[in-house]
Amino acid sequence: MALRDLLYRCPRCGMDPLPGMGDLAECPSCGARYERGGGQTRVRVTLPGQEPFEVEARRLSIEIERHGGPVPDRDLPGGGEPILRSARVRLQEAGGERPVRWGGRLLGFVERFDDPREGTLSVTSEELVFVDAAGRREEWALDDLTALQASSSKVQVRTPGGRLLQFRFLDESPRRWESLLRHLVAEAWRRSGKGEVVEFQPRITTR
Amino acid sequence: MIDREGSPGRGRHEGIRRYARGAGNPPPTWVYRAVRALARELVRPLARVRVEGMDHIPASGPFILVANHQSVLDPIFVQSACPRPVHTLTKSSQFGTFPFGWLLPRILALPARRYRVDPHVVRLMLRRLGQGEVVGIYPEGERTWDGTLQPIRRGTVRVLLRAGVPVVPCGISGAFHVWPRWGRGPRRGRVILRFGEPLHFGVHRGRAAREAALPEAMERLTSTLQDLSDDLAGAAPVLPGEWGLEGAGPRGPMAGKGGA
Numbered sequence: 001m002a003l004r005d006l007l008y009r010c011p012r013c014g015m016d017p018l019p020g021m022g023d024l025a026e027c028p029s030c031g032a033r034y035e036r037g038g039g040q041t042r043v044r045v046t047l048p049g050q051e052p053f054e055v056e057a058r059r060l061s062i063e064i065e066r067h068g069g070p071v072p073d074r075d076l077p078g079g080g081e082p083i084l085r086s087a088r089v090r091l092q093e094a095g096g097e098r099p100v101r102w103g104g105r106l107l108g109f110v111e112r113f114d115d116p117r118e119g120t121l122s123v124t125s126e127e128l129v130f131v132d133a134a135g136r137r138e139e140w141a142l143d144d145l146t147a148l149q150a151s152s153s154k155v156q157v158r159t160p161g162g163r164l165l166q167f168r169f170l171d172e173s174p175r176r177w178e179s180l181l182r183h184l185v186a187e188a189w190r191r192s193g194k195g196e197v198v199e200f201q202p203r204i205t206t207r
Numbered sequence: 208m209i210d211r212e213g214s215p216g217r218g219r220h221e222g223i224r225r226y227a228r229g230a231g232n233p234p235p236t237w238v239y240r241a242v243r244a245l246a247r248e249l250v251r252p253l254a255r256v257r258v259e260g261m262d263h264i265p266a267s268g269p270f271i272l273v274a275n276h277q278s279v280l281d282p283i284f285v286q287s288a289c290p291r292p293v294h295t296l297t298k299s300s301q302f303g304t305f306p307f308g309w310l311l312p313r314i315l316a317l318p319a320r321r322y323r324v325d326p327h328v329v330r331l332m333l334r335r336l337g338q339g340e341v342v343g344i345y346p347e348g349e350r351t352w353d354g355t356l357q358p359i360r361r362g363t364v365r366v367l368l369r370a371g372v373p374v375v376p377c378g379i380s381g382a383f384h385v386w387p388r389w390g391r392g393p394r395r396g397r398v399i400l401r402f403g404e405p406l407h408f409g410v411h412r413g414r415a416a417r418e419a420a421l422p423e424a425m426e427r428l429t430s431t432l433q434d435l436s437d438d439l440a441g442a443a444p445v446l447p448g449e450w451g452l453e454g455a456g457p458r459g460p461m462a463g464k465g466g467a
Binding site: 002003004005006012022023036042045047053055056057058060061094097098100102103106107108109110111112147149150151156158164175198199201202203205 | 298299300302303308312313317318319320321322323324325327328331348349352353354355358360361362383384387388389390391394449450
C-alpha cells in the first residue's frame, strides 16, 4: 500500500492519476508534493516555493471528491460502450472453502483461491470486463453483481451464481476502483429499477 | 417482542443463553494472555497508549466490544487494554496464511466471511456470549482510508440487536497516524482508547422487531463512536489560501484538466 492509494488523484489540481511510491506522492502537473505527516491523521503538503504545511487526510479526500473523485475526466478508447477506466490486475477466483477447526471444533470457513491470472480489467457504465493474457474475455453486468468490497490491495466482487472474484491491482489504487465501482454499480442498479443501494457488503442491498 | 436489557431478574441475557448449549468450553486463554503480553511489549516503543473509561468495562458477564478501525494494530491496542479476553471477529482470509492461520484461533479470533452473509460466525458469537465471554467487533468491516469513521455495517447492528447484551463502545484515536492503511510501515505516535458507557439496545426477537430498531441503533452507535474517536467527518476542505491559490477560485487553475 502507498500514499497514492489514498490520493489517487492530485487534491490540489485534480491530475489523474497522481504518481508516487510508498509514503510520497508528487504531482507533475502543479508540483504539489504529499508525504506522511507528523501529526494525527495528517499529510504534509509542500507546494512549489512555499513552506510545507500539514492537513488532515480527510480534507484531502474532500478535495479529491471536489475534482470528481474516482470518475475519470475523459473516456479511454474502446469499442461500443466507452471504457471509463482500465488497469492491470491479477484475477483469482474462490474455488471453494475449507473449514477452520481448533480444539476439535469447527470455528468457521476460509475461502480457497485458485491460481492467479494476469490481465486487464476495464469498466464501462454497464459492465466489468476482464481480458487475460491469452485474450480470453469475461464480462459481468454491473447490475448483476451481488457484493463489492475492497481489501488491502484488492477489490472483490461476487457475481450471480455465487462466483467470488478477487482483483489485485498491480499499479492502480484499489481505493479508486472500489469508489468507482460503487458509484457505477449504484447507478446501474438505479437505472435497472432495482432501487437505491444502501450497502455493498456482505451483499448489495437496496431500499 | 422487545425485552429491555439491563432489567433485573431471570430475563437477563436469556436471549443468548440457549446458544451456549452444546458449544463446548471456550478455548483456554493462556496462549492469548502470553501473546497479548508479548504484543504489548512490541508496540510499546511505537505508541504511547492512553486508556480512558476503564470503569465502563463490565468485570463479569457477556458484552460486545465495538471499536472503530483505524489501523492494523487496533486489535493489539484494544486487547492489551481490555482486562478480559476478547473473541474478535477477523476476516476469514487471514486464517489462510501462515503464521496467522496457526495463531489466530489461539488468540480467540473468529473467522468471518466478508463476501457473504455468514450465519456460522453469528452462531459462534452468540455461543461465546452465552458462555459469558466478550466478543469484539469492528463494525465498519474494514480499516479507514482517511481517518474518518466508515459506515457501520447493518448486519453487525442486527447481531447486536439479536444478542441483547451490553455493547461497550471503544473509540480509537491516533492509531491511524501510527500505521494508516496506506502507510508502508509503523511510525511512533500517541494512541488514545476511550471506552464509553455500555449501550443497551434491548433484545429484539424476530426479524421485524430488529428491522424496526435498526435505523435508531445504527445512528446511536455511529454517533457514539464518532464522539469517542474524535472523528473528522465534518472536516472543512482545504482553503484556497492554503493551496497558494488566492484569487484563483476555490478549485484552482488546473481543476478538471485531468493531468498533464
